[in-house]
Amino acid sequence: MLIITLSPITHSADILDIYNRALKFNNDLKIITNNNEISKEKYNQTSSSLFPDIGISASTQEINTNKYDGSGIIGDYASETATLKITQPLLRIYFFDELNKAEANINRSQIEISNYKKDLIIKSAELYFSLINSNNKYQSELIKNEIMFLKHNNAKKLFSNGYITDIELNKHENNFNIANIELDVSLNELELVKQDIYIFTGRKALDIHNLNTIADIPFTNYEAESLISKAIASFDSIKLALLDVDISKHEMKSNRSQHYPTVDLIATYDYSDTSSGSRLGRTTRESNTIGLTVNFPIYQGGFQSSKVEESRYKYENAKVSLDQLRRTIKRDIIDKVNNHNLLKKLIIANKNRYEATNFDFITTRNGSQSGLYTNVELKDSEYKLTIAKHELISNTLKYLLMDLKLKKYSSELNVESIENINQILIW
Numbered sequence: 001m002l003i004i005t006l007s008p009i010t011h012s013a014d015i016l017d018i019y020n021r022a023l024k025f026n027n028d029l030k031i032i033t034n035n036n037e038i039s040k041e042k043y044n045q046t047s048s049s050l051f052p053d054i055g056i057s058a059s060t061q062e063i064n065t066n067k068y069d070g071s072g073i074i075g076d077y078a079s080e081t082a083t084l085k086i087t088q089p090l091l092r093i094y095f096f097d098e099l100n101k102a103e104a105n106i107n108r109s110q111i112e113i114s115n116y117k118k119d120l121i122i123k124s125a126e127l128y129f130s131l132i133n134s135n136n137k138y139q140s141e142l143i144k145n146e147i148m149f150l151k152h153n154n155a156k157k158l159f160s161n162g163y164i165t166d167i168e169l170n171k172h173e174n175n176f177n178i179a180n181i182e183l184d185v186s187l188n189e190l191e192l193v194k195q196d197i198y199i200f201t202g203r204k205a206l207d208i209h210n211l212n213t214i215a216d217i218p219f220t221n222y223e224a225e226s227l228i229s230k231a232i233a234s235f236d237s238i239k240l241a242l243l244d245v246d247i248s249k250h251e252m253k254s255n256r257s258q259h260y261p262t263v264d265l266i267a268t269y270d271y272s273d274t275s276s277g278s279r280l281g282r283t284t285r286e287s288n289t290i291g292l293t294v295n296f297p298i299y300q301g302g303f304q305s306s307k308v309e310e311s312r313y314k315y316e317n318a319k320v321s322l323d324q325l326r327r328t329i330k331r332d333i334i335d336k337v338n339n340h341n342l343l344k345k346l347i348i349a350n351k352n353r354y355e356a357t358n359f360d361f362i363t364t365r366n367g368s369q370s371g372l373y374t375n376v377e378l379k380d381s382e383y384k385l386t387i388a389k390h391e392l393i394s395n396t397l398k399y400l401l402m403d404l405k406l407k408k409y410s411s412e413l414n415v416e417s418i419e420n421i422n423q424i425l426i427w
Helices: 015-025 027-050 095-160 166-201 224-234 236-257 303-369 375-409 415-422
Strands: 053-063 077-091 262-274 283-295
Touching (some): 015 415, 027 095, 224 375, 236 303, 375 415
Antiparallel strands (some): 077 262
């Protein structure tokens, strides 16, 4: 069997290389990771709200008396004061709801990181498969361009000998011009995919592997209902939606608790020193107080009540979104499982066609050596073989990508999944 391979350009790169670079340089992952750190800081901010609030205020002033009417004598004097105040919150009913909300946000951000890393696995494969398909299309267009060039040259010879009209010559010339344009378009599409990889990883992919068409592709069977049950129980998107429900519920409870009283323990220490010049002469005073402050929210113009209603609607929306997500996941899994099964059948049909066109090409090649076929017929047979091969590769890559997406639903997606695909890539 003839195997058409592509020559390497320079450096080696495969799906795992793209994934590993994405882990280091993908900007979206950096943002999600930073959001996780932000959620941790918000948790620290919330938990610290029950710590005592300690503040010291001090002042010094000099009083110049310009005019004074009254009993006694008063002149210029200076005054220095200092106050230490400690406020210890004792009762904040909303505190625990806020703390639970902050903790749920941490869990949510951690699941987002895990989920996005799985998406990176799929996206790495998707981009690399696009690179393979775009490169294969470019290779096909090169052969097609050669065919149109040969036909155009032959047409010019026939026209010069008077065997064809100028209309037929113009047709071949137009076909050749269109083939040149299609070749440029395919080259532009290939460059665009390379740019997508650059955006994704921060580095261009310089070389391209291809799929080994004689490798055994492991076919996997999925049962839709079983996969739906696993996804509803463990799919990351479901976990995120459940946490959204919890977060909105804690926020609603926290807003309701703002109507309840708060209790603070207050302790103060005051010191003042007044120099002579006042009516009482030089005085020094130290005092301290300790007590409880109880605050009863009575009326806020409807502000807090409105916040409660707002959070209640958010809570309802989170539950509706969760329900909608479950429905969508069920529909997506059924669709993907069906496509997965159809692609398996299509791969078998493509492989049979590839083997048939490969046999035709070998026959044409041997016949051309004996003068039975022209160089144009040989090139055309090679083009048909290339198209059959690339269709087989394209549908196989679609199957492999669909398999990765289904593995994510079943929580079986990991780095090993793309390592296995790398084993069936060749130069």
